[in-house]
Amino acid sequence: MNFQHTEDRRMLADTLNRFVSEQYSFETRDKIARTSTGFSREMWGRFAELGIIGALLSEADGGFGGEGFDIAVVFESLGRGLVVEPFLGALVVGQAITKAGTDRQKTLLSKLIEGGAFAALAHDEPGSHYELSKVSARALPHADGWVLKGAKAVVQQGEEADVFLVSARTSGDDDAQDGISLFLVPRDATGLAVRGYRKIDGGRAAEVVFDEVHLGDDALLGGKDAGYATLEHSIGFGVLALCAEALGAMDVAKEHTLEYLRTRKQFGVAIGSFQALQHRMADVLLEIEQARSAVINAAAALGADRIARERALSAAKYSIGRIGTRVAEECIQLHGGIGMTWELPLAHYAKRLVMIDHQLGDEDHHLERYISLGRS
Structure with a gap:
């Protein structure tokens, strides 16, 4: 290929x-x-x-x-x-x-x-722990539409969104795949409340509460009770995007660290000449190339059948979570104390790499998902 x-x-x-x-x-x-x-x-x-x-x-x-x-x-x-x-x-x-x-x-x-x-995904809920099927928010039939009740957490850029893509349960138990429906909810809907806050890796997120938000039938995206497949499909694109974003951030963290090793001197020589640091940096470079391969595999599998696609995405997200954290830690360590200062860009790259692991499922979640999909 x-x-x-x-x-x-x-x-x-x-x-x-x-x-x-x-x-x-x-x-x-x-x-x-x-x-x-x-x-x-x-x-x-x-x-x-x-x-x-x-x-x-x-x-x-x-x-x-x-x-x-x-x-x-x-x-x-x-x-x-x-x-x-x-x-x-x-x-x-x-x-x-x-x-x-x-x-x-x-x-x-x-x-x-x-x-x-501006659009925002409002799916995660407190206590859902990344499970796509765990949805407690409810949408009940009402007149010519729906009444939406519930709360969503960590909605990226939720304060500025013009429309939210909201997952809500229209039937079934809170952890069932069947019974999830998707709705397009405008920001100015009556009963919708947003509380924003800053994120440690930059930008903002929000908690969004739906207190008997009345929606028309035209707000329903796709069929009633059939939203899980669409949710899984679209979030898969998001998983690939996060993996690729992390790869770009790793490359820059690597470049900054190599430059520091070439210019920082100790005992009159550049610290990059020390064999122990060379070995650690070589390990970082190898890990980043493994991450690159995982992103390539996930991108190539995006149009494949569901099991192959989702396994490749989970494998990539697991790899990115593990490698991203290691790259962040090693680059900080190789810089020493200055690596944690706010003024140095590296600290911000490290924070972003760590936080990407927690978006749309961390490495533990995706390792378990990869294994379970192999049994399907």
Whole structure:
């Protein structure tokens, strides 16, 4: 199998890498991450003008990509710059609408691609521990629509979202795959409350509460009780995106650490000449290449049958969780105390690598899932 990127993807990566390096410096990113919104609407518009959001969706849906390697190329570049704009929400919600949306619901895709709307996934709940099927929020039939009750946790950029993709149970037990439905809920819906907070790795997230939110029938995405397959499919794109983002962040952490080893001197010589440190750095380089292989395998499997796809995604997320944490720890250790200072970009890359492990399932969760899928 040929894993070389097409010319279009190479051009996309070059364009995005150049924009991030020239227009999205660490100082700019840090300033954006500390704002009350947690990201920049201006930057989001500029990313949209470059076609970066469009690369996440297929040509049939108004984009020009949407395949596994398109996702990987974009998010690896975003990871290199620690970009905090809401790409993950646009990807996951966009893919869910692509898979199950009506023609009317799909009109939202053009707004996402143009940068005129923000979307957020509201699925995780307190105590769900990453299980996709564990949904306690309820949607009850009412008149010509639904009444939504429940709460969602750690909704990325939830304060600024124009629309939420919400999972709610319309039948069955709280941990059953059958009985989950998906809803597109506008930010201004009566009864919807959002409480935002800063994240330790930059940007913001929110807790979202639905207190008898009345929705029309047109808010239902896909069939009643049939939302699990769409949820699993769209979150799979998110898992690949996070893995690729982590790979980009690892590469930059590696580059910063190599530069430090070449320039930091002790006893009159660069510490990179010490054999013990060379061995540790060699281990880091090997681990990053293993992570790269895991991302390639996941991207290649994104269009495969469900079991092959989900196993490749879980294998990649497990590998990224383990390797990302090790790379963060080793790079900090090789820098010494300065590695933990706020002013040094490395500390922020390390935080992001650790936190990626906890998004959409940590390494323990995905190892268990990989094993269970092998028994299916």
